[in-house]
Amino acid sequence: MTDTPARQLLPRLAVLGTGVMGETVLTAALGAGWAPDDVVATVRRPERGRELAERHGVDVSQDNVAAVTGAGVVVVAVKPKDVGALLDEIHDALAAGTVVVSVVVGLATTFFERRLPAGSSVVRVMPNTPSVVGAGVSAVSGGSGTHERDLALVEAMLAPAGLVVRVAEKDQDAVAALSGSGPAYTFYVIDALAEAGVLLGLTRATALELATATVQGAATMLRETGEHPAVLRERVSSPGGTTVAALRRLDAGGVRAAFLDALEAARDRSVELAATLDVPPGRAGSEGTGHEGTGR
């Protein structure tokens, strides 16, 4: 991991589309040393702008062109279907050498490079929502014109949000399926465990507390012991005991296979989104693709 750059060297940051993920990146950047008055967050709704200004003290704007003017790092955090139109909008206002960071699922760095001024440096990132509490994972890859220093700057910006890993861009759809969407699967599992506890007579509060602490403890144990999860699972499963009786039911229910299918579906959806939206510039976004409304 690269050290946080000295504050005076940090370029002005514009976050375009400051919803869940935009706010998460913005929070990380403030933690990495960006001053609030060197950050502008764009929104569509004034009430969202007021919320962000109050919470973070950053500038807010509904004008993406004004926001990117003078910015050295521009984070694109709108939904995939809105990216094409947004890039058309800001194209002429981007300075040469601007680092454009995308957290958008599916869309390749080439999607951005074709729609941005020549020489733009594109960094593709797949973060996840636990970043909001500093426990996220962000996978980073560069485009064809991306310098090492740009990747290092973006990695330093994301470091306060949690683990930052560098991956080959070809793996970003798989990463999105695993760690991008992964918090949702984990919340789903915790919710199911808690529900099962309620079935067995525990109060909801106790069941949820036990389920949450168990998942957190298991993850911590995995990291700290460095053991394979299968080995740790065997260590819980006494011969003829309770755990193996439960695991038999999970196998019979096809839970492992369902996870494999689920991640394949998420990966395929990422690829499909890109194919739907990646039409030649000028017909970007959902305009005229024949798939309007399918790009989330």
Ligand SMILES: NC(=O)C1=CN([C@@H]2O[C@H](COP(=O)(O)OP(=O)(O)OC[C@H]3O[C@@H](n4cnc5c(N)ncnc54)[C@H](OP(=O)(O)O)[C@@H]3O)[C@@H](O)[C@H]2O)C=CC1
């Ligand atoms: N949520 C997640 O777990 C993850 C999301 N991502 C990616 O992050 C991106 C954003 O997702 P997420 O944060 O969940 O979505 P949100 O809907 O929370 O955020 C998108 C925000 O962009 C705003 N917006 C849309 N168009 C514009 C525009 N032209 N100018 C300014 N603001 C605009 C929206 O405004 P309004 O509120 O008015 O609609 C909204 O606040 C997506 O591309 C997604 O693939 C990546 C990893 C994980």
Ligand SMILES: O=C(O)[C@@H]1CCC=N1
């Ligand atoms: O569901 C989605 O499309 C986004 C991308 C990864 C997590 N959430």
